Amino acid sequence: MESLTEDTQRSAEAYAERAGSRKAFFTDTSICIGCKACEVACKEWNRNPQDGDLEVLGSSYDNTGALGANTWRHVAFVEQDQDRIEKARESGRKLVSLGMPRVGPPAQAGAAAGAQDGTAPPDTAEFRWLMSSDVCKHCTHAGCLDVCPTGALFRTEYGTVKVQEDICNGCGTCVGGCPFGVIERRDEGIIRAKTERAQSKYAQEIPNEGTANKCTFCYDRLVDGQTPACAQTCPTTSIKFGDREDMVESARQRVAELHQQGMTEARLYGANPNDGVGGTGSIFLLLDEPEVYGLPPDPRVPTKDLPRMYQRAVLAAGGMLAAVGVSFVLGGRR
C-alpha cells in the first residue's frame, strides 16, 4: 500500500543523499518575451511532431494551446486590463502578509513589506500582456509515476521524472494521474498536419506513437553535462536551469526584488514543499494567480489520499464484516 505513494518524509530522506543533484527549472515569467524559442528548441531536440490544425487558436499570440504529447513547452499569452492588474497586485500583497510565498531572509521580507505600506508602487499600466512558458513540473510526488503499472515512468538520478518509451505500453493511466494535465499519449489520429499535406515533403517521421510522452528534462542532454534545450535557447534567461536548491533560492530573491519595486503581483509557484505535490522541479515566478496562466491553483497528487482511502476501505470492509456477522447472529436467532 505504502509503495504506491511517496510521502514527504520519505522523499526528503531519499533526496537527502543526493539533494545537491536534484535539478530544476526556474521560469521567471517577468522577463519572458514570448518568443517561443523554447517551444521550437524543445521540438527540434526531441523530434516532436508538429501538431494542431494550422489554424488560429483564438488566444492572443498563442496557437499551441496546452502541453501535450507533442508539446513539452508551451508559452501562454494573457492580455489584461488595469482592473485585473490591480487585483493581481492586491492578491500578491496578501500572499506576502500571509508569509507566502517566502521571500528570502527576514531583512528582505521586511523591505518587501515596506513596499506594501507606503513605498509608492509603479504606476499601474492600463494594459499588460503576460507571457509564460509552461513545462512538466517534475513533481516531488509525481502522480504519473505513482500510478504507472509498468514501471515505464521512473525517477532519474537528477530527481526528474521520465518515461521509458520502450517499456511504456500506452495504457494511459498516467494521463489521469497528472494533476497538471501534462502527460499525454501520442495518438496516431491527432497529429497529422493539414490532410493535403499528410503525404507532402513536410510530413515528419513520428517517433514513439501510442506511448505516453512528456518533457524528459532533456535527460539525454543532462547525462552529457548539457543544459536542457529550452533553457539553453532562452534569450532572456527567463528559463533558468540548475540545482533545485539554487533555483528556489534565486526565485525567492527575485520575488523579494520585485516586491521591493512595488510589483507585489509577483509570486512563486511550485516552490512550496508543503503543497499538494510536495513542491515541483519546475518553479515559476508568476505575475498573477496561477489559473490566469492555465495552472491549477492547488495541485494535488491523486495518490496523496490513497492511505486514507485504504484506511477507510478497511474500516468500511470491517464494518461490513461486522454487519454481516451481526446480521448472521441476529438472523441465526430467527
Place this chain on the structure above:
Amino acid sequence: MAECHPVGFQWVTEAKQRGARIIHVDPRFTRTSAVADRHIALRAGSDIVLLGALINYVLTHDLWFEEYVRAYTNAATIISEEYQDPEDLNGLFSGYNPEDGTYDKSTWSYQSATGRETVGEPGAETEDDAAEPHEFGAGGPPLSHANVRRDETLQDPRCVFQVLKRHFARYTPEMVEQTCGISVDDFTYLANSITENSGRERTTAFTYAVGWTQHAQGAQFIRTAAILQLLLGNMGRPGGGIIALRGHATIQGCTDIPTLFNLLPGYLPMPEAGQHNTLQTYLDSIGSKKQKGFWANADAYTISLLKAWWGDAATQENDFAYDYLPRLTGAHGTYQTLERMLRDELDGYFLIGQNPAVGSANGRMQRLGMSHLKWLVVRDFSLIESATWWKDGPEIHTGELRTEDIETEVFFLPAANHTEKAGSFTQTQRLVQWRHQAVTPPDDAQSELHFFHELGKRLRQRLAGSQDSRDRPLLDLTWDYPTDAHGEPDPEAVLAEINGFHVSGPDQGEPLSTFNEMRADGSTAGGCWIYTGIYADRVNQSARRKPGQEQDETAAEWAWAWPANRRLLYNRASADPQGRPWSERKKYVWWDDEQQRWTGKDVPDFPVDRAPDARPEPDAGGPAALAGDDPFIMQADGKGWLFAPHGLVDGPLPTHYEPPESPIGNPLYGQQSNPARIVLPGKDNLLAPSALQPGSEIYPHIFTTYRLTEHHTAGGMSRFLPYLAELQPEMFCEVSPEFAAEIGLEAYGWATIISPRSAIEARVFITERVTSLTIAGRRVHQVGLPYHWGVGNEAVVEGDAANDLLGLTLDPNVHIQGSKAAQCAVRPGRRPRGPELTKLVEDLRQQAGLTVETGNERLTVPWGEPQDQPRGEQ
C-alpha cells in the same frame, strides 16, 4: 526589439535588471512593450513631430549638454544668408524646384571663414553638377574645405544653433498630442526620462528598425534622432548612440561589401557615367584632400580595391583598371528596376534569398514585373512564391495572368543554409563573427560563394580567348580561390583578399594590419578598406571566441569589429575637449598626458598621438587637418552635424510631413507630404487621395505593416518549416475594440482590407494592444498587418500578403519605400474570389475618383510666396 530581435534583447533585459528604464514608442503594443517600463503608442508616420518636440524641449529648457555641443557639433557654424526655413515657406526649404521636385542645395551651405562665399562640394562647378545622394558613399558628402565661419557665442541668428531653435519652435507637447496622439503626460515622462539620463554621468541610447526607415522621408527620421542625441551628448560615448537593428543576419555585411547598386565595398561610391570619366574625377568627388578626416585618403582605398579585383592587370598606366568598373546611368534601385521590367527593358533577374512576390511593396506589381522577364533565377531553400507565382500566384486566381501566356523561364537553384557553409556574419555593431560549417549542404544545394565562383568560372571559360575589350574586366578578374573536394572555395582565402595585402615591397604577400597601410601607388591590394585588419598576422580575427567573463566589458577579443576592431565609433567624444573622461562612470577613451597618446578601453577613434589642444594649419587637409577636439573624424569638418549643409536632398533639417497616403492634414505646414519624395505614378501604383482631397474618405483608416517573432520576413525561412509555421499559422490583422465595434468585426473572424492596389483577407485579432487615437480632433483607427504570408501552394502555411496593399513612394535619399503608414478601407468578412476581387478593388478606386496623378502631386502650397502664418491645423 523583443518582437523582431529576441536574441539581442537579452542585453536589454540585462540592462533593465540593472536599473535601466526601457520606453517603447510604437503604434502597436508588442512583446517589447510587454516588458518595457512604458509603452507609448503613436500614430504611424508621425515620429518627426515627437522627436522634434523632444529637441524643442531640450533647447527651451536648456537641457542640452553645453560643453559637448559647443565643442563637438556644428552648432556655432554660420549658414548661408540665402537659407530659408520651412517656417518661412510653409513647409518648404529654400531652393525648391517645382518642375522636377528637387532642391538646389546651395542655399543650405556653410559660410566660409575667408569671405561671404559659401562652402560647396568639391568639383561641382554648378549646382547641376552636384551629386545625387546615391552618388555619395556612406562617408557622406564632402566639403571643398573646412575653414568655415563660426560664432562661438551661438547668438548669431544664422548660426546652426539659432536656426535649429527656430525650426523646431512649434514642435510642442500640444502639437505632439494633436499629431501623434501621445498625451502630454506620456510626453513629459519620455522627455524627463531622456534628459535626466543624459549628461556627464549618464547616457541614453535609441534603438530603431524599419519602423523609422521605411517612410517617404525615412532618412530624416534618423536625422532627427541624431540631432537629439548630439544635443544631449550621447554620441561616441558608452551606452549612447543610435542603434540600427538590421532586418536580416549580416545585412550589415551586405552594405559593407554591398549588394546595393550605388556602392562599392567600404562605402566608396559607384562611379557615374559621364561625370566620373577618369580615376581622378572620381576620386575628387569622394573627398577633397583639403577636407578633414579619413575620407581624404579615398585614393588609397580605391586603388587597393582595384588591385584586389584585377591584380596585375591594374597598373599605373591604365589608371589601375578604373575603366573596368561599371558606371551608373541613374538610380538602379529595386523599384526602378521593377519599372524597367514592366517596360520590357530587362531580360533576366537573379533572386538570391529574396522573395519580392511577398516581401516587396506592391506585390502585384512585383509579380507582373517578373512576368515580363525572359528568364528568372531563384536561389532559395524552398520553392518560395517568387518561384511559383506563374502557376499559383494571386493573378492566376483573378485571371489577370494565365500560365500558358507567361513566357518567363524560371530556374530554381537550391541554396545552402547558414549551418551548411562557413563564412562571416556582420551585425549591427559592425562585429564580424565567423561561423563554421556544421554539415555539408544536401543534394544540389550550394553556398552563394560556391555558386558565384562557379558561375564566374563558367563565364570566363565561355569568353576565353576573346579579343573584345568589353570582356577584359571579367577575364582579368583575380578568380583563383582554392577549393575543397566539393568545389567549395575556401572562404578564408576570400577574407584574406578582403583584408588586403602588400603587392610589392619587403612585405610582399603579407597581410595588411590597418587601412593606414594602404597606398595609392598600387603597392597594396585590399577588397574592403574598412575590413583591413580582420586577417592581420594571417589570423582570422573574426573567429576569436574568448568568453566575455574572461574580458572587460569591451570584450575586444570576441570576434572583430570594423574598422580596426573598434567597438564604438567616434569614441574621442567620450572624453571632454581637454581629453579627460566626462565622468569616472562613463570613462571610455581618454588622453594620456605622460604617454602623449589616446588610450582607454577601446581602440581610440582618432589619430592616436593628436593632442587635445592640437590646432592644425588652416590649409591642412585629411587626417592632418583634424583639431584635437574634432571627434567626428569622418565628417568633412570634424563636427557632428545638427544641420546638414550637404548630403540630404530633402532638407538640411528634418521637417514633419504627412505620409504620402494620410487621412490627416499636416498640422504643421501647408505642405502636406515630402515635396522631394520619389513618386512612381502609374496605373499599377495608384495612391489614395490624402486628407482634405475628395475621395480620401473612401480609404479612411491607416494601416501599418510589421513582423512577428515566429516568422522571418516573407516567410521563406519560416512558413516552410512546420515548427515555426504552426506557431503563427494564419494571416491576421490587429484592430482596437473600438474600431471592431464600429464596423462590426468579430473576434477571430475575418476582415477584408482594401487599398487602391489590392484587397486581402485576414483573421481578426481584436485587442487593446492596438489603440485608436484622437488626431487633430478626429478619431483615427490603425490596422496592424504582419507581412509574412503569401499566396502559393508550396509552404506549410499560406495566406494573403500585406505587401500587396502597399503603394510605391520612395524616400529620395535612400530610395526605400514607405511601408509603415498608408490608407485603407476595412470590411467584415472574407474577400471575394476570382475576378470579383479585381472588381471590388476597382469599385473603390472609382468611388474615390483615382487617377495616376492622385496622391502624386508633390506640391500642396503655392511656391515662391512666403507666408507669415502656417496654414495651421485642420
